Amino acid sequence: MTANPLAPPWLAVPDDANDLPRAVWPSSSARTDSGELTLGGVAASELLAQFGSPLYVVDEADARGRARTVREAFERASTRIGTDVTVYYAGKAFLCAAVAEWMTDEGLSIDVCSAGEFAVALAAGVTPARIGYHGNNKSLAEIDSAVENGVGAIVIDSAIEVERVAATAARHGVVQSVRLRVNSGVHAHTHDFLATAHEDQKFGVTLDDAPTLVASIRSYPSLRFLGLHCHIGSQIFGADGFSESAARLLGVHATLLEGGDIPELNLGGGFGIAYTTADDPTSIDLLADQIADIVAAECARLGIAVPHLAFEPGRLIIGPSGVTLYTVGTIKPVSVGDAVRTYVSVDGGMSDNVRPALYGADYSVRLANRVSAADPALVRVAGKHCESGDIVVHADYLPGDVEPGDLLAVPVTGAYCWSMSSNYNYLGRPPVVAVVDREARLIMRGETVDDLLARDPGVGRQTRKAPLVATH
Template identity: 75%
Template sequence: MTANPLAPEWLSRPDDANDLPRAVWPTNSARSGTGELELAGVPASGLVRSFGTPLYVVDERDARGRARAFREAFERETARIGSGVTVYYAAKAFLSAAVAEWMAAEGLSLDVCSAGEFAVARAAGVAPARMGYHGNNKSVAEIDEAVEAGVGAIVVDSPIEVERIAAAAERHGRVQAVRLRVNSGVHAHTHDFLATAHEDQKFGIGLSEAPGVVASIRSHPSLRFLGLHCHIGSQIFGSDGFSESAARLLALHADLLAGGDIPELNLGGGFGIAYTTADDPTPVDELARRIADIVSSECERLGIPVPRLAFEPGRVIIGPSAVTLYTVGTIKPVTVSIAEAVVDARTPDEQPAPNERPAPGHPEPATAVRTYVSVDGGMSDNARPALYGADYTVRLANRVSAAEPALVRVAGKHCESGDIVVYADYLPGDVQPGDTLAVAATGAYCWSLSSNYNYLGRPAVVAVSNGEARLIMRGESIDDLLARDPGIASATRRATTAEPTVAAPTPAPAAQRAS
């Protein structure tokens, strides 16, 4: 049977739609003897019974193993070039007390960018000295709190922050370490990068402005300049972008050494992962070796000591470690006219996306069928497809099937045409209401971007390890949502004193109560 002509060019029709590609799924995921998906030894059906759906499930051993592997790879390679490394877990990808504890236990520091993230990390027992504080608009109160607590470093994002941080440090009798975020002019995404002279963005300052800001930092006895910081993009494959950015930063670093010691260079994060089998991210060991080599060679060329390096991985650690479980509600086959092209909800100008067009040379039938499989979540628990056109991989979780693979589009339940969870993948053709679906690689920027759109409660997060599951983030029930609205509370009070008596609200479904 040929592939559906509506399938994007990168998506191959699988021989087995039940397969779990190793590059995409958590390390400890497998099919049980009955065909059910097990995550770290915990059956999907048991997770659904206990916590309902949608449900984020994080493989603890996988997340910790990836954190440890990243740190060890860069420690090994920086030691080889006579330097060292500090690895900060980027909390914005996903943060809970449990995740903060895992990262600290694996020897990572923490990168935070708000009072909320700072509070969670501290409540989890992470020492402020092991944190870096980011943000393009840190409030005076946030800066003051961080300095008073003894935060390890604050990233200066604009010249105005120099005076604010210096004043807070003087007020609390501290010498505060700071980094300066600069824009190297390197923009990277997946395997491509573009080098320019200038950047138009809200973060950081241009390379040409940096010497003046560094001089301002050095003029304050209450500040200590640690070095430059740069972040070139997200979901980056390969090392070319990092290499070009490092070369530009080291040239500036060398010039700034004339004014005093600069102990480190922070090259940021953005390391990519596999969301589908078409993605081919560079292994961490290889990335570490390549980046260390370019830093070493540039420092030798410039005649300067190799600084200590720092990195801020988030997605590459937590992203592949989690899946989201959903329950199928409705299934709708939609006949699409190939001749008129396919309008893709991801494109704001309502033009067909290139990856949705039939492959070159493929015969174009007059029509084809796309099967919409709707689930009980959507853009409120994974905004990335709607925001970025992100692709994901989906599989049946409660069973396997010998049915022929069918192209599906997994849709959410929100009142938006762009509410898509998986734009294109193959599931067994007998997928049916009540089935459990698992979407892979949802650990990063899913829970952290979640919302209550259409008044859906944000899902729970469960950690699994060695056959056991534990709740690490409580889900929101309808009662939680109602409790935030003071108008509802007032109406309820009025109703209880009025005649006739108003019936109590209908209890939430069991799945919502469980979460």
């Protein structure tokens, strides 16, 4: 079949518009004999009948398996170069009590960046010493709570935070471990990275300023300096950007060793995943080995010991484990010249996945309630919000007989979908369910209209303005 001229160049016409490519679907995804999608052994229609539509679904076994795979990859690579490693799960990707429990069960620590995320981790029973606390504008209350509860490390993001954290730790009579976030001048995204002298961004301090701030940290008896921290970007394919950043950080690390011990080096996260079959991210085993090799080589060149390493993956672990289910409402063929694009509108949209509108992110889509032998048709899956940019899937092929009432599944929605969701147009956030071993359980409640109204103190007030009376 010839590709629709409205399709982007990277999108090929599928041989089978019903298939579930392994690259973008959770490991448990399958179809029944009748063609219905199952996740964790539970049918899509059963999930929506029980929990409603739209619905976020997370494959628990898949998420746990990815967490374990990532940890083991970094452990093998680190052991090979004579050190060890801590892998933090970046909670900003998606955090709830169940996910925190999965991650810690699989040997990961937890990275948080707000009072709310910290509270969730604590409520989930995460040992505070296994939590790292980020943020470019941590409030005094947040710092106090972190220190009081025994957080493992606070990432210092600016000069003013040194004094704030030191004073809080002194007041609580503890020595607080801290990292210093620095900008390596490397910014990476997908295939390319840019290396400059400085980065113009809100996070961290320049490498040039690091020695002064580290000296300040070391001057306080209530602080213990763990090491430098850097995060170079998101959705990164390949190790080149990480390698360049690590080399730059280790140069400063070596200089700082003259003033005292530095036990670790945190190289952050940002590892990319496949959102469509056109994406080809580097395997985590290869990434871990390549990063370890450059760390070992630079340490040897500088004549220093290899430090304890730390990494903070989030999307890499939870992203591919999530699928969002929708129900089709309307179908609208739109002619553009001699070609036709079919708009398929669903009962969610940018309130449950803002990434396509915010970043132009691409996703895939499949029929979830059935399979079809109809020829593939180019579709754009649109949300129901009053925004022209409210698109869930910019371009993919579905069977041409897609119709109202069909169920659609959009894979790779485990990261930065629920966590960035909103109530735009007064839509409630969908629930999140975990599926495993043919069972589904609620791990985040959805919101109803009653929930939204309950936040408005004006609802239910029996007030009436007096009518205007004309005067002469």
